[in-house]
Amino acid sequence: MFTPLLLGRTLLHDSSMTSTSTFPSDLRWAPRVTEHDLGDGARVQVADRDRSQPFLLLHGGAGPASVAGFGDLLAARTRSRVFTPTHPGFDGTARPDHLDSIAALAHTYAELLERLDVWDVTVVGNSIGGWVATELALLGCPQVSGIVLIDSVGFTVPGHPVTDVSELEPADLEALVYFEADRFRAGDTRGPASGVIHANARTLAAYCGAAMSDPTLLDRTRDLELPVHLIWGAADGIVAPDYGRAVAATIAHSHFTLLETAGHLPQIESPEELLAAIQQIDL
Amino acid sequence: MTTTTALDTTRPTNATPTTSALTVTRIGHSCHLLEIGGLRLLTDPWFTFTPTYDPGEPVRTTIDALPDLDGVLITHEHYDHCDLDAFAAYRDLDVPVIAPGTVVERAFAAGFTDVRRLEAWDATTIGPVTITATPGEHGVHEVTYVIEGEGRTVFFGGDTLYIPELDRLPERFGHFDLALLPTNGLCVRPMNGRQMVMNAIEAAELVAVLHPDVAIPHHYAFTSGRLGDRMITDTDSEPLRFAEAVARLAPDTVVRVVLPGVPVTIEADDGTPRFRPEIDAEWSAGQRPMIADLRSRAGHEDELRVAVM
Numbered sequence: 175m176f177t178p179l180l181l182g183r184t185l186l187h188d189s190s191m192t193s194t195s196t197f198p199s200d201l202r203w204a205p206r207v208t209e210h211d212l213g214d215g216a217r218v219q220v221a222d223r224d225r226s227q228p229f230l231l232l233h234g235g236a237g238p239a240s241v242a243g244f245g246d247l248l249a250a251r252t253r254s255r256v257f258t259p260t261h262p263g264f265d266g267t268a269r270p271d272h273l274d275s276i277a278a279l280a281h282t283y284a285e286l287l288e289r290l291d292v293w294d295v296t297v298v299g300n301s302i303g304g305w306v307a308t309e310l311a312l313l314g315c316p317q318v319s320g321i322v323l324i325d326s327v328g329f330t331v332p333g334h335p336v337t338d339v340s341e342l343e344p345a346d347l348e349a350l351v352y353f354e355a356d357r358f359r360a361g362d363t364r365g366p367a368s369g370v371i372h373a374n375a376r377t378l379a380a381y382c383g384a385a386m387s388d389p390t391l392l393d394r395t396r397d398l399e400l401p402v403h404l405i406w407g408a409a410d411g412i413v414a415p416d417y418g419r420a421v422a423a424t425i426a427h428s429h430f431t432l433l434e435t436a437g438h439l440p441q442i443e444s445p446e447e448l449l450a451a452i453q454q455i456d457l
Numbered sequence: 458m459t460t461t462t463a464l465d466t467t468r469p470t471n472a473t474p475t476t477s478a479l480t481v482t483r484i485g486h487s488c489h490l491l492e493i494g495g496l497r498l499l500t501d502p503w504f505t506f507t508p509t510y511d512p513g514e515p516v517r518t519t520i521d522a523l524p525d526l527d528g529v530l531i532t533h534e535h536y537d538h539c540d541l542d543a544f545a546a547y548r549d550l551d552v553p554v555i556a557p558g559t560v561v562e563r564a565f566a567a568g569f570t571d572v573r574r575l576e577a578w579d580a581t582t583i584g585p586v587t588i589t590a591t592p593g594e595h596g597v598h599e600v601t602y603v604i605e606g607e608g609r610t611v612f613f614g615g616d617t618l619y620i621p622e623l624d625r626l627p628e629r630f631g632h633f634d635l636a637l638l639p640t641n642g643l644c645v646r647p648m649n650g651r652q653m654v655m656n657a658i659e660a661a662e663l664v665a666v667l668h669p670d671v672a673i674p675h676h677y678a679f680t681s682g683r684l685g686d687r688m689i690t691d692t693d694s695e696p697l698r699f700a701e702a703v704a705r706l707a708p709d710t711v712v713r714v715v716l717p718g719v720p721v722t723i724e725a726d727d728g729t730p731r732f733r734p735e736i737d738a739e740w741s742a743g744q745r746p747m748i749a750d751l752r753s754r755a756g757h758e759d760e761l762r763v764a765v766m
Binding site: 195197202227317318319322399400401427429457 | 485503504505506507508509511512515516519536540542543646647680681682683684685687688689
């Protein structure tokens with residue numbers, strides 16, 4: 175009889191481990207074994223071996239709708255599993271009090287990845303989603319093998335402040351967010367209405383405050399061993415491309431790609447170009 | 458330096474044929490369990506992973522489930538060949554560890570007591586087996602090894618580049634029964650694509666020089682993760698490219714592309730495989746069903762063999 179190698183997943187937290195950054199290889203290769211009752215006495219035991227390379231796609235202040243369409247495209251074209259969580263507190267969901275920082279949110283997603291039992295995960299984040307991705311990478315989560323930052327905020331870069339959007343009129347905000355703002359006025363179903371963006375503003379403030387950055391973050395990324403791909407819209411009026419270039423210059427394994435026809439939300443304005451950039455890094 | 462270690466008298470004592478059986482079981486990546494001259498040797502131990510240092514294939518034993526070893530051969534200090542943080546948990550820290558000078562200090566630091574430094578062309582003995590370090594080149598200091606025992610000769614290539622010095626091995630060691638060679642031609646993208654490991658064609662060219670009876674590729678499943686494979690490392694993960702090249706360049710050599718955990722035995726002159734029954738008896742109970750499972754899938758490996766013969 176076939177007996178699968180069953181290993182306790184609690185090994186992840188085994189205090190006897192001598193290093194926090196290496197993990198037993200058999201941990202990730204243990205198949206997930208389930209038994210299914212298919213009726214009429216038929217029970218089938220299945221050992222599930224999954225070597226796919228999933229994505230965790232994290233939205234920014236524009237909410238989950240701002241990454242939904244790109245999530246479909248990413249999954250279809252790369253034949254990948256794409257997880258798009260809604261940050262607690264966005265779009266009417268509950269946010270517990272202890273989730274009051276981007277770092278806390280990153281811990282939540284590390285726990286989520288462990289429960290999902292997915293490996294070789296590429297975390298893709300737009301705007302504050304990029305900040306969450308960076309904090310998640312800094313946790314040393316063994317399931318995360320790389321991050322893609324799309325017009326990410328969160329870093330404090332001298333000479334390049336993050337634009338404060340809290341007091342802006344919708345038209346002014348759109349002018350900063352898009353390469354071709356006229357195509358994405360409120361009511362255009364391809365992009366989020368500016369009203370939605372403002373509705374999520376309080377949750378946004380709870381996570382990251384008005385400054386939209388953590389002065390310690392840039393320095394902490396100097397020790398990051400994971401590969402980081404930074405992708406920036408040339409017309410981003412929230413965080414300029416030079417902000418992204420400065421972050422890329424700090425990180426050891428980084429690559430910077432500029433998208434000429436995008437602003438702060440390339441996944442909405444130039445999804446095909448963004449997909450190509452994620453898939454084809456020219457090194 | 459020559460050191461002799463007494464043979465374990467509990468080993469099988471059947472009459473030694475002119476050339477005894479030789480068995481190699483790839484544990485994963487370039488970590489092999491080699492059974493030669495009545496001894497068990499482990500090469501380049503690697504039992505853990507990081508998100509960007511991933512064997513890309515199952516590692517077919519835990520350190521606890523390893524059989525008793527008579528020696529450990531390490532080619533260089535890189536994590537995927539010298540996982541001493543994990544291997545320090547091995548039950549017998551007095552096992553001889555054979556390594557170049559760049560590894561000696563960390564082997565002692567990991568608690569091993571019998572660490573033998575070998576540089577290219579130095580040799581040591583463990584019982585009836587002679588281990589000679591041979592040249593290597595990998596961007597960092599590396600040696601390769603020739604292992605000789607009871608009429609069998611094995612070349613272990615670690616993850617070296619193909620360098621001209623390796624062409625001298627046949628004149629020095631004669632016939633090779635087995636060559637274990639890296640084939641992924643790993644290049645490091647941030648270093649202007651600098652090549653660090655021989656590729657499949659180069660490995661086949663080396664096979665044409667060594668003329669081993671059997672060649673087994675390793676080090677090809679390695680991955681740095683989805684993004685790391687695009688940003689850090691550039692590797693060829695297709696072992697059949699090696700098999701095809703050997704079929705053209707050295708058609709007398711049999712290539713065995715083996716899944717981790719599948720033992721390959723070159724039988725003794727009298728046709729008696731000396732080691733396999735012993736492995737079956739001694740490997741832990743948890744290990745046996747897994748090997749049985751792999752054997753039931755041996756068709757995969759046999760198909761690959763047919764493809765190149």
